[in-house]
Amino acid sequence: METFFIIMLVLMIIGAIIAVETKNMLSAVIAAGVVGFGVSVLFLFLKAPDIAITQVIVEVLSLIILIRVTTKADNEAIERKIDSFANIAGLVFVGIFVGFCIWAFVDMTPFGTPLMRVSQHYLSAGLEETGAANTVAAVILDYRAYDTLGEAVVIFTSILGAFVILRSRGKKKIYEEDYVKVGIPE
Amino acid sequence: MVVYILDMVILVIGIYCLIAKRHLIKKIIGMVLMEYSVNLFLILIGYRHNGIAPILMPDENRVHFAQYGVDPLPQALVLTSIVIGLGTLALMAAYAMRLYEKYRTFDMSEIRRLKG
């Protein structure tokens, strides 16, 4: 099973590199979408059907939003100019981070054997204590319902924020005229 | 462990894209890749060898379920994290459209009025 995960991950890395390096924005968005669908397939094989469903749907919606933003013209010209400093700094960062990961992750709990000190209780007593057959639903809406309240507030806030940003005018017109009156002498 | 490191590679590609690329849409794509990799990381952490999904069916053996069910807590955390990612994406998309309308370009290196 682990071999399958590794192959999937390598494919996703290739997809991610294509998404980052391609010149055409639409291809980049679609390559990122491929990585997203790869993630949701992996979720399914990692026995997380809840997350897989959510990931697929969110993927569709984010693709719609991204393509909506992308269809705007002048895309190719920007990438031609190469900012060598930022590129080199980025690559150095990538190297250091991956090296640090390889150094540190030796001590992690091995793949496939989670400690489950707390969550064993959810599995064995979840149905009696909450009445929900879906243990994930029991965790998100009963044991950790406060997190879910926070999550709902996050999306509420960001949609509100997006509407604030999309306003066409920040200040009222009359006050802009006032500024001119006080600020600039005749 | 190899799985974890490969997953971190996707995270790093996302961060590289956010820092080094100058196109606004590329920055959003970098953010999206970053979110994917962290979500996947959490689910990988919760996986059990020969695990079964943490959803109880009416005729299922409870002892077997408790013994082999994968960790439900990271799945709950990831659900929250996906939503946060979607919210950030919406806000970023709004910012990108607005910046395009103000500066008539997606090039971050030309969007440079602030100095110092």
Place this chain on the structure above:
Amino acid sequence: MKQKDIEQIIHDDHTGMSLIVKTVARMMIAVIILFAFYIILYGHLTPGGGFAGGVILAIAYTLMMLAFSRKMALHKFSDFWASFWDNIGMLAFIILGFLGLNSGYFLYNFIWHGKPFHLVSAGIIPLANIAIGVKVGACLYAIFIGLSIYGRLIIKEEE
């Protein structure tokens, strides 16, 4: 921004896509909405839940907007009502939390848990799922309206 300009944009865009797309979309939208309700209502028994179902709802309306036209989609479900239902869903969830206070704890699962594996079980979980579903569906539809209409409007005004 001016109300007149918004109306102009909506008025300009009234044809939508081709007949084939429209026919398929007309058949699909009802099914998608039904599926969304299933996902929301059975969230505590099967995979899925309020958030996933809410996003599906939003996608159904987005499909309607893309296939037919902005005019028709906004006629069915305007941005005012989208943002209204967004607030109502959020309010319902918070009030659910405050009602738990009555039984001792914030967000306490105060309703009788019912028989396992039935639709009416698990106390507040299905109610919270419905609240989240309504909230998420409405707000994601609202943001799509925002990104697709107001964006164009701004360009028009600046030029």
Place this chain on the structure above:
Amino acid sequence: MASVMLPLSVGIPLLSAVLILLIGKAWRNAGALFAPITTLITLVFAIDLLGADAGTYWMGGWPPPFGIVLVLDSVSKVLLLVVNMVAFLASVYAVSYMQKYTAQNKFYALFILMLAGMNGVVLTGDLFNLYVFLEIASIASYALVGFGVEHEELEAGFKYLVLGTIASTMLLVGIAIVYNLTGSVNMADVARFVSGMPPNKALLFALAMFLFGFGLKAGLVPFHAWLPDAHPSAPAPVSAMLSGVLIKAIGVYPLIRITYSVFGAPNIILNLILWLGVISAVVGVFLALGQYDIKRLMAYHSVSQMGYVAIGIGLGTPLGIAAALFHMFNHALFKSLLFLSAGSLESATGTRDLRQMGGLKKKMPITSLATATGSLSIAGVPPFNGFFSKLLIIIAAIMAKQYVAAGVAAFVSLLTLASFTKVMKYSLLGKLNEKYERLKESPVLMAIVLTILSVLCLGVGLFYNYFMDSIFNPAANDLLNQAKYISMVIGG
């Protein structure tokens, strides 16, 4: 079992934000009425909780390792008081200041949501819950920075959004690794498990992630690039909130909590924090010296003053931590005072450039007095509050034998004085520019808020002994006593 006020200080702002939007559809001034009332309620709660016993609240009735727990101890009391006090004053100020903006109800809703996020971060005892509420506060602030939707504001907001997202993701990676190693996300449970563990490289990696994430949110130097753009771009009440409390509530406070309460203050991290603090203090003040934009100058000073706080935290001694908390409290007071008075000056004169102002003390006496008070406080002139906290940090550094840090702190204090002498000289003294002949004092509400903050700055300075003994020393002792925190939250 602590009082029900803990969940209410998060729940009431959330309810109020939704109500503002809902009622605001029909009534345009809903926000201007609801926001100050809400912040007043939470302020009353915070003051009331100051005298309450330390305790925990189980969300949903689930005991700690399984459910989410809210924790009130003497450190969160301090932060709760600071956050809600500044939020109340800023929201009262906003009623008058925000008149010239459109979409005011959305502004107030975002403001209140930011407050709810900060209260949630300060009160929570759960790592992942901390992340969620940190995101609420951050996302609200990303949107508020770009509230004016002009060129510069959008640019600053986007930069802030990009860097803030990287920081949040790093935090989530850290939380994931901690969960992998300990099997729990409850802070006290993690702390108990970690204290019995052999040295672990992955844990160090997680700590590095936390340091990066919270360091970026706090604006410490290698990660400070967003701060001088973002803080000045927001409307004045938001600038006061961002610089005054946000960088503390979602940057410094979680850093303190995780370093001390969860991981038991490992030396390597303390040293890193100390040196980050020293670098921040120096770089921030040097970058501030050359600025003529009044709000940008103050934003650079925020970096520098956060450096002082980091020095105090990095020392790891009771006096150092108490002084750092005291300086955090003082910084919240004088930095919000400075940003609010800068907002008054800006809305009166229409410019933020110091060189175009001048001689304003005759036309705007109250604002000028407030600016002077804030400048003297931040520069560390004796009767004001900034002097005592800086002095205590320097003393603590000398007692901990960190002579370099002490020297740097004293030197930076001098440069800060120089920088704010410049502010006063250009804006308040000198010859009045002819075009400002018709200038009037700022509206009553704004003037009242400025007066209250000035009095607080002076009062805290005069009675600093009382504040140190009753609030900050117990908080520092609580932080250093990890066992007490663990037993309070999960017992045993």
